[in-house]
Amino acid sequence: MTAGPGRAAARALLWSLLRPYRVAALLLILAVLVENSARLAVPILMQRGIDRGIPPITQDGSTRQLAVIVAALVVVVLTQAGSRMIFLQWSGKIGQQVLLQLRRRVFRHFQRLDVAFHDRYTSGRVVSRLTNDVDAIQEMLQSGLDGLVSAALTLAGTAVLLIVLDWRLGLMCLTAFPVLVVLLRWFQTESAKTYTAVRDQTARVIVQFVETMTGIKAVQAYRREELNQQSFADVADRYRAVNERAFKLVAIFSPGIKLIGNITTGMVLLYGGWRVLNGHMTIGTFTAFLLYLRMFFDPMQDISQFLNIFSSATSALEKLAGVLAEEPAVTDPAGPQNTAVLSDVRGAVALQDVCFGYRTDQPVLSGLSLNIPAGQTVALVGSTGAGKSTIAKLIARFYDPATGTVTLDGVDLRALAQAQLRRHLVMVTQENFLFSGTVADNIRFGRPEATDAEVAAAAAGVGAAEFIAALPEGYDTDVAKRGGRLSAGQRQLVAFARVFLADPAVLILDEATSSLDIPGERMVQNALRSVLAGRTALVIAHRLSTVEIADRVLVVEDGRIVEDGPPAELIRAQGHYAALHDAWLRSLA
Numbered sequence: 001m002t003a004g005p006g007r008a009a010a011r012a013l014l015w016s017l018l019r020p021y022r023v024a025a026l027l028l029i030l031a032v033l034v035e036n037s038a039r040l041a042v043p044i045l046m047q048r049g050i051d052r053g054i055p056p057i058t059q060d061g062s063t064r065q066l067a068v069i070v071a072a073l074v075v076v077v078l079t080q081a082g083s084r085m086i087f088l089q090w091s092g093k094i095g096q097q098v099l100l101q102l103r104r105r106v107f108r109h110f111q112r113l114d115v116a117f118h119d120r121y122t123s124g125r126v127v128s129r130l131t132n133d134v135d136a137i138q139e140m141l142q143s144g145l146d147g148l149v150s151a152a153l154t155l156a157g158t159a160v161l162l163i164v165l166d167w168r169l170g171l172m173c174l175t176a177f178p179v180l181v182v183l184l185r186w187f188q189t190e191s192a193k194t195y196t197a198v199r200d201q202t203a204r205v206i207v208q209f210v211e212t213m214t215g216i217k218a219v220q221a222y223r224r225e226e227l228n229q230q231s232f233a234d235v236a237d238r239y240r241a242v243n244e245r246a247f248k249l250v251a252i253f254s255p256g257i258k259l260i261g262n263i264t265t266g267m268v269l270l271y272g273g274w275r276v277l278n279g280h281m282t283i284g285t286f287t288a289f290l291l292y293l294r295m296f297f298d299p300m301q302d303i304s305q306f307l308n309i310f311s312s313a314t315s316a317l318e319k320l321a322g323v324l325a326e327e328p329a330v331t332d333p334a335g336p337q338n339t340a341v342l343s344d345v346r347g348a349v350a351l352q353d354v355c356f357g358y359r360t361d362q363p364v365l366s367g368l369s370l371n372i373p374a375g376q377t378v379a380l381v382g383s384t385g386a387g388k389s390t391i392a393k394l395i396a397r398f399y400d401p402a403t404g405t406v407t408l409d410g411v412d413l414r415a416l417a418q419a420q421l422r423r424h425l426v427m428v429t430q431e432n433f434l435f436s437g438t439v440a441d442n443i444r445f446g447r448p449e450a451t452d453a454e455v456a457a458a459a460a461g462v463g464a465a466e467f468i469a470a471l472p473e474g475y476d477t478d479v480a481k482r483g484g485r486l487s488a489g490q491r492q493l494v495a496f497a498r499v500f501l502a503d504p505a506v507l508i509l510d511e512a513t514s515s516l517d518i519p520g521e522r523m524v525q526n527a528l529r530s531v532l533a534g535r536t537a538l539v540i541a542h543r544l545s546t547v548e549i550a551d552r553v554l555v556v557e558d559g560r561i562v563e564d565g566p567p568a569e570l571i572r573a574q575g576h577y578a579a580l581h582d583a584w585l586r587s588l589a
Contacts, residue, residue, distance in 0.1 A: 009325060010317035017098045024094055029149070031087040036153040038080035040161065043291035045073045047165075050284030095141035099134060106130055106320060114330040115398040116358075123214065124207025129323055132202050133316035140313035148306040151299035158296040165289050166281060169272055173293060176264045180257070180300060187253040188307055194246045195311035199319065201239040208235050250308070261297035268293055330400055332417050340415040342408065345424045346374035347505035347536035349395055354404035356394060364390045365559040367404070374409075374505075377537040379550035379567075381580060387559040388540045392508045395538060396427040408506065426499055427508040434483030434491055439468055440475040442483070442494050446502030458501035462527035464493035496527045506536045509546075544584040553577055 018025065053066030110126060159177075163170035212219060212228050219228055272289060275281040333339045349372040357363040364387050372378050380388040393399050394406050397413045406413050413421060426446075434442050443455045450458075455475065459465045467490055471477040483491045499507060509528075529549060532539075541547055548567060555563035555576045563576050570577035 006318040006322065007314065009321035010314055013317055013321040013324065017102055021094050021098070024090065028087055028091055028094070031083045031090070032149050032153065035080050035083040035087060036150055036157065038076045038083065040154070040157045040292075040295075041076045042073065043288040043295075044161070045069055045076065046291065047282075047284040047288035049073070050287060051282045052284075092142065095138065098141060099138050102137065102320070103130065103134060106134075106323065109324055109326075112328055113326055114328040115393070116329055117326060122207055122211060124210035125203060127210050128203040128206040129320060132206060133199070133319055136199070136309075136312045136316035137320075140309050143305075143309065147302040148310075151302040151306070154295055154299045158292045161292050162289065162296065165285055165292070166272075166275075169268055169275070169281075169289060172267060172271065173264055173296065176260050179260055183253060183256050183260075184300070184303065184307075187249060190249050191246070191307050191311045192314070194242065194249060195308065196315045197242045198239075198246055199312060199315040201235070201242050203319075204235050205232075205239050208232050246308070257297065257300040261294075261300075264297070265290070265293060330397060330418070333415055339417050340411045342411060342416065342420060342424065345505040346409055347424070348372065348374040348407075348409050349506060349536060349538070350405075350407045350410075351391070351394065351401075352405045352407070354394065354401040354406065356390060356399065356401045360402075363559070365394075365401075368559065368561070370554070370561065372536060372538065374536055375534065376552060377532050377539065377550045379539045379541065379547040379553045380556055381541065381544070381547060381553060381577065382556035386556040388556050389510055390559075391556070392427065392510050392538055392540055395506070396425060396508055397421060398427075424504055425506040425508070426502055426504040427510060428495055428499060429510045434479050434486070434494060436479070436481055438473075438476050438478055439471065439494060442479060443475075443497045443501055446498035446500075450501055454501060455497075458497045459493075461500045461530050462493055462496040463530070464490075464497050464527070467493070493527055496531045499531055504535065506538075507531065508538045508540075510540045511542065544581055555580075 049066055049069040053063075053069045056062040056065055106129060110129075113121075159170075159174065162173055208231060212232065219225060268290065272281065272286050276283060276286050349370075351368055351370040354365055354368045355363060356365045368387075368391070370391070380391060382388055390399075394401055397406070397418070400406075400414060408416065408421070408425065435445065440452065440455050443458055444450050446458075447454075452475070456465065459468055459475075468475055468477075477485070479485050479491075479494075483494070486494065528546070532549070539546060539550055547553060550567060553563070553565065553567050553570055554561050555570070557576070563570055563573070565573070567577070567581075571581055572578075
């Protein structure tokens with residue numbers, strides 16, 4: 001097979017994982033050599049026992065030579081067992097260390113990649129990388145490499161010993177070797193293509209399953225069960241078909257190896273038996289030859305198994321190497337000398353001549369400029385797709401502008417380390433994501449080192465203490481998956497308590513109350529005043545009840561700011577905001 005960029009990257013990744021264990025790998029190779037040398041010695045010792053140990057017994061009753069040979073055989077068998085035990089223990093330990101390193105590395109890299117990457121790379125594909133692909137590599141490390149090394153040593157060793165025992169029979173046996181090579185080459189080529197397809201279809205099955213189960217509420221709400229079932233059935237059927245293709249390859253290769261081996265054995269029995277009858281070969285030599293002949297063909301099955309595992313693992317390594325080769329579009333400055341440091345953060349935010357688009361041919365913002373003084377609460381309103389959330393994501397530095405600058409206290413965000421920026425700027429979305437764990441754990445997410453008293457104070461500060469106290473275990477109540485045990489309003493209050501505890505200089509609320517009912521919204525409105533006090537805030541909301549607490553309103557249309565001013569002044573001006581406000585009032589009537 002031609003090694004393309006993907007395969008080269010896969011080899012480089014595997015080498016980077018194994019490099020720290022070079023010395024241990026050499027010791028493992030030594031253990032394998034000892035094990036296989038001991039195993040190859042068994043037929044020779046049996047030949048010696050038959051040809052040299054048994055005749056003295058029949059001639060003069062002496063068993064000394066046979067006893068020596070049997071003792072040597074016991075030593076060889078024990079050596080083989082001991083070296084095998086050492087190999088399995090250490091290879092298992094090293095393999096698990098490599099897998100641990102790989103899992104940590106992939107997980108760390110996924111967290112490091114920017115929002116743009118995760119927007120296009122589905123959660124199902126992420127799960128497939130960390131489960132299915134890592135499992136394939138684990139199988140190769142645990143059994144594949146061991147089988148390949150043992151098979152290669154056995155093939156080489158038995159080929160030499162067959163010639164040494166009887167060069168005529170040995171050469172006759174080796175005439176089958178070119179046929180084996182052709183069959184093996186065919187299997188290697190076809191299995192590489194097939195197992196790449198298997199990995200792709202496996203990932204599709206996982207993606208389909210994960211995304212359906214993640215969105216199960218929407219699936220059931222819109223009665224999509226049958227359509228999703230059909231989609232999954234199609235994906236699963238393609239997975240079945242490609243696996244059947246893999247089994248067909250094995251069904252041809254494995255019996256083919258056995259057929260060649262049995263034909264060769266039959267020829268050896270005929271010719272070797274004739275040589276024994278004519279006194280050209282001893283019974284012991286013929287016995288050893290047959291044992292070595294069996295050992296010569298058996299590794300071919302191990303090699304076929306290894307090729308299956310290797311093809312699967314190579315495909316997995318290529319996918320993981322591809323992910324690890326992804327570089328985040330949003331990065332820290334290149335070197336400490338280029339990193340600005342904010343000491344006393346006031347929270348002034350500015351966009352200067354910013355141009356940005358999620359696709360180069362579809363700009364969302366074109367030359368946008370905006371100044372938000374420190375401590376001001378600014379509301380962004382406008383129609384869906386106008387660019388409000390895009391402005392918020394640029395200020396949060398989930399994306400960088402194509403041209404122009406976004407600054408915090410006059411410092412370009414690209415000059416700030418992301419860890420520093422995240423300490424001073426927090427964005428809360430309508431998802432208000434809660435993690436599995438307790439209420440306290442989720443509030444403490446904003447500042448992990450916070451004490452229980454500080455967590456309670458943050459909850460009290462946003463008006464969440466009352467409902468938390470009513471929970472079965474208070475702050476120790478498990479919120480369940482994604483906060484499923486709490487109402488939407490309660491989840492939002494926990495999210496606000498998290499922000500209150502983190503105490504950022506700049507807070508961005510992107511549709512943070514859009515999923516709430518009217519009572520829930522009123523409950524959260526009170527918390528908002530506490531959360532927004534004393535900090536710069538950017539509030540995006542369709543519900544204008546949230547906008548009323550803002551110092552300033554920006555109306556955004558087609559990526560441009562078409563109105564800017566205090567809410568009351570914009571209502572009096574009878575422009576875009578006044579029309580939105582009237583429509584909102586009518587919706588409440």
